[in-house]
Amino acid sequence: MDFELLYRTTYPKVRAYARSMAAEADADDAVAETYMTAWRRQADIPRGAELGWLIGVTRRVLANERRSRRRVGALRALLGRQPPLAAPDPASRIEDGELRAALLRLAPLDREAVVLTAWLDLSSADAARALGITPAAYRMRVARARRRLRADLRTETPLESPQWHTS
Amino acid sequence: MAYLMNDELDRRIRAALPPVEAAEPDVALLARVTARPREAVRRRRRAAPAAALVAAALAAFLFLAVRGPEQATAIEQALRWFDPPAGTVLHTRAVGTLGEREVWVSADDPSRMRVVERRDGVTVAFGVREVYDGARDTIYMATGEGKAVAGVAKPGQHDSGAAKRPGDEPRVTKRDATAAGKASLPLAAGGDPVVSKVRALLAEGDAVVRGRERHDGADAWAITLRPGADRPAWTLWVSAEDGRPLAMHDPGDPARGKPGGDTRWTAYEVLGPEALQSVREAHPGARVVRDDAAYLAALERLGH
Numbered sequence: 001m002d003f004e005l006l007y008r009t010t011y012p013k014v015r016a017y018a019r020s021m022a023a024e025a026d027a028d029d030a031v032a033e034t035y036m037t038a039w040r041r042q043a044d045i046p047r048g049a050e051l052g053w054l055i056g057v058t059r060r061v062l063a064n065e066r067r068s069r070r071r072v073g074a075l076r077a078l079l080g081r082q083p084p085l086a087a088p089d090p091a092s093r094i095e096d097g098e099l100r101a102a103l104l105r106l107a108p109l110d111r112e113a114v115v116l117t118a119w120l121d122l123s124s125a126d127a128a129r130a131l132g133i134t135p136a137a138y139r140m141r142v143a144r145a146r147r148r149l150r151a152d153l154r155t156e157t158p159l160e161s162p163q164w165h166t167s
Numbered sequence: 168m169a170y171l172m173n174d175e176l177d178r179r180i181r182a183a184l185p186p187v188e189a190a191e192p193d194v195a196l197l198a199r200v201t202a203r204p205r206e207a208v209r210r211r212r213r214a215a216p217a218a219a220l221v222a223a224a225l226a227a228f229l230f231l232a233v234r235g236p237e238q239a240t241a242i243e244q245a246l247r248w249f250d251p252p253a254g255t256v257l258h259t260r261a262v263g264t265l266g267e268r269e270v271w272v273s274a275d276d277p278s279r280m281r282v283v284e285r286r287d288g289v290t291v292a293f294g295v296r297e298v299y300d301g302a303r304d305t306i307y308m309a310t311g312e313g314k315a316v317a318g319v320a321k322p323g324q325h326d327s328g329a330a331k332r333p334g335d336e337p338r339v340t341k342r343d344a345t346a347a348g349k350a351s352l353p354l355a356a357g358g359d360p361v362v363s364k365v366r367a368l369l370a371e372g373d374a375v376v377r378g379r380e381r382h383d384g385a386d387a388w389a390i391t392l393r394p395g396a397d398r399p400a401w402t403l404w405v406s407a408e409d410g411r412p413l414a415m416h417d418p419g420d421p422a423r424g425k426p427g428g429d430t431r432w433t434a435y436e437v438l439g440p441e442a443l444q445s446v447r448e449a450h451p452g453a454r455v456v457r458d459d460a461a462y463l464a465a466l467e468r469l470g471h
Contacts, residue, residue, distance in 0.1 A: 118180035
């Protein structure tokens with residue numbers, strides 16, 4: 001494997017994923033940790049899904065950082081019980097309030113699947129690998145998520161709201 | 168009412184992407200990464216028995232460790248402790264801001280680990296899709312097979328159908344059970360987060376040796392961030408004798424909402440692969456509940 005080629009071709013999206021999920025310092029740390037892991041475990045990187053594998057590692061590193069920080073918060077008893085957090089939640093970084101609310105109504109993995117697709121334009125193989133699921137499960141989750149989001153985010157246009165005039 | 172088409176939906180989601188400025192691949196990071204030894208690759212190419220490989224790796228590691236670091240090599244020595252050889256298990260026990268936490272993690276695969284936390288006299292342990300609740304002497308295991316609970320767990324009723332137990336039971340709704348049954352389960356942890364963070368910071372080349380100090384009665388090197396690095400200066404103390412990590416102070420970054428913390432390692436050692444037990448192996452007499460919803464509820468109850 002040409003590691004330098006792998007690095008140069010995947011770095012932009014790995015970095016974009018990390019920066020879209022976490023603060024800059026944490027994101028950059030996660031990217032460094034990801035490529036250190038990739039360097040050690042080159043034989044484990046699957047052909048044809050290298051980007052998905054790398055994003056999967058980044059996802060786990062960021063999740064670990066969040067888990068560590070959340071335990072600190074719980075011990076300090078500042079916020080009381082907190083909901084379980086898995087991977088970094090893309091919805092937490094979205095400013096579009098209506099969209100964020102709709103995404104939060106999805107199952108966490110469905111949410112990640114549909115956002116990863118839109119934000120990073122990953123192939124099914126890469127996205128499935130990043131999320132640790134099969135490509136078929138990934139396509140099912142994206143389809144289900146889109147169906148539910150479409151139902152939640154209905155648009156109204158003047159043509160859809162006819163005004164009945166009576167005399 | 169009109170429904171969004173997929174294209175419109177994707178455009179809206181894409182428009183919500185947090186702004187990330189484009190950047191060329193970090194050449195300095197690539198150089199630091201590829202300068203690291205590739206123990207895992209060399210190990211896989213050998214045909215020698217696994218036990219001999221582990222023994223050789225440990226022997227080489229200990230030889231380097233007992234020489235003692237000079238100031239110029241203190242960081243490299245520390246990094247070896249944070250990045251142990253392939254085929255080994257890193258065992259750490261730490262006390263501090265996070266309470267008392269003991270970790271066994273595979274050097275080859277950080278997702279293979281066992282974490283033991285002791286809080287208020289109760290032991291809680293986490294492994295790969297399994298969690299042990301010491302207060303109930305019960306291991307909850309995720310099946311990932313889409314099995315929901317049989318019915319809905321009501322307060323006071325244990326979700327495995329076993330005899331009632333005292334204490335508050337989490338109320339698991341049918342929606343939660345269905346969601347759990349879809350195998351949307353928390354990730355396996357990726358190694359000790361403190362160790363991972365320090366390894367990343369050391370590897371990025373932003374650390375310097377501040378000097379030799381006495382720390383908690385031990386002769387130590389103090390390693391801290393290079394001046395000018397864009398983050399608060401944390402401090403890592405490692406033994407001046409063999410580079411073994413002793414303690415770390417992270418001031419955090421209140422402006423970015425990052426809490427700080429102190430960690431003191433009471434144990435830090437590199438062991439053979441047999442040292443990594445599963446949660447079940449470590450608690451052979453515990454009751455076992457194989458149920459995704461109960462597993463998720465246990466994680467939430469135990470604050471994981």
